[in-house]
Amino acid sequence: MNVILFDGVCNLCNGAVNWVIKLDKKNIFKFASLQSAYGLQVIKNYNLSNQYLNTIVLVESDKVYLRSVAVLRILKGLGGIYSAAYIFIIIPTPILNFFYNIVAKYRYRWFGKKDSCMVPDTALKEKFID
Numbered sequence: 001m002n003v004i005l006f007d008g009v010c011n012l013c014n015g016a017v018n019w020v021i022k023l024d025k026k027n028i029f030k031f032a033s034l035q036s037a038y039g040l041q042v043i044k045n046y047n048l049s050n051q052y053l054n055t056i057v058l059v060e061s062d063k064v065y066l067r068s069v070a071v072l073r074i075l076k077g078l079g080g081i082y083s084a085a086y087i088f089i090i091i092p093t094p095i096l097n098f099f100y101n102i103v104a105k106y107r108y109r110w111f112g113k114k115d116s117c118m119v120p121d122t123a124l125k126e127k128f129i130d
Helices: 011-023 037-045 050-054 067-078 080-090 093-111
Strands: 002-006 029-033 057-060 063-066
Touching (some): 002 011, 002 037, 002 067, 011 029, 011 067, 057 067, 063 067, 067 080
Parallel strands (some): 002 029
Antiparallel strands (some): 002 057
């Protein structure tokens, strides 16, 4: 199972989750907010520090991918034209994360923030882990 952990109160993150759901034709991704019991358990199980409560995390085949590498692996998993973005994996991760971290730092200012985590409607409930 591939699980995308995201900041549940971030408008950019929620928009990205909705975008992935729409494009996930193979139905390979599940989702959980980092603030959920499942998200906090993943952080604990993989000995990640609390700094990862503000980033994207992909759990894929019992391996954890963070930040820009997680984004690239998600795009690869979507297939089609999006998988072509995986070519950027040849760029050193610190350089990719430099740009990722800029967006992460300003995401609330640029895109806004919710007061509580996103609650999926009943049609999407099976895509989310509590």
